[in-house]
Amino acid sequence: MKKELYKMNTEAAHKVDILIEALPYLRKFFGKVVVVKYGGSAVEQAELNHSILEDISFMNYVGIHPVVVHGAGLLITQKMRDSGLDVKFIN
Incomplete structure (x- = not known):
């Protein structure tokens, strides 16, 4: 159970990192x-x-x-x- 939760949190954190990196471009091209x-x-x-x-x-x-x-x-x-x-x- 803890491994699954850790994996989900890690995947979610990775997606957040990608969105934060993309934010300036999303604003620029909106x-x-x-x-x-x-x-x-x-x-x-x-x-x-x-x-x-x-x-x-x-x-x-x-x-x-x-x-x-x-x-x-x-x-x-x-x-x-x-x-x-x-x-x-x-x-």
Whole structure:
């Protein structure tokens, strides 16, 4: 019983740490549209699909507006550069 309680508390503390670390970004991007490129190797890794979809759902839940685009990385990059936008990839 004590081991189970300790494990639950440890997992909860880890989740709290993650949310505290994410808080500045949640504030910064609240109410904003965020483009999420989801394609290529990420789509092919089935074990990631559920986690990625949970993350996208969480973004929407906390007031960030994700727009998911698939592939076309080179074309999107070129169009952004043509429009004078900075291109930044975050893995």
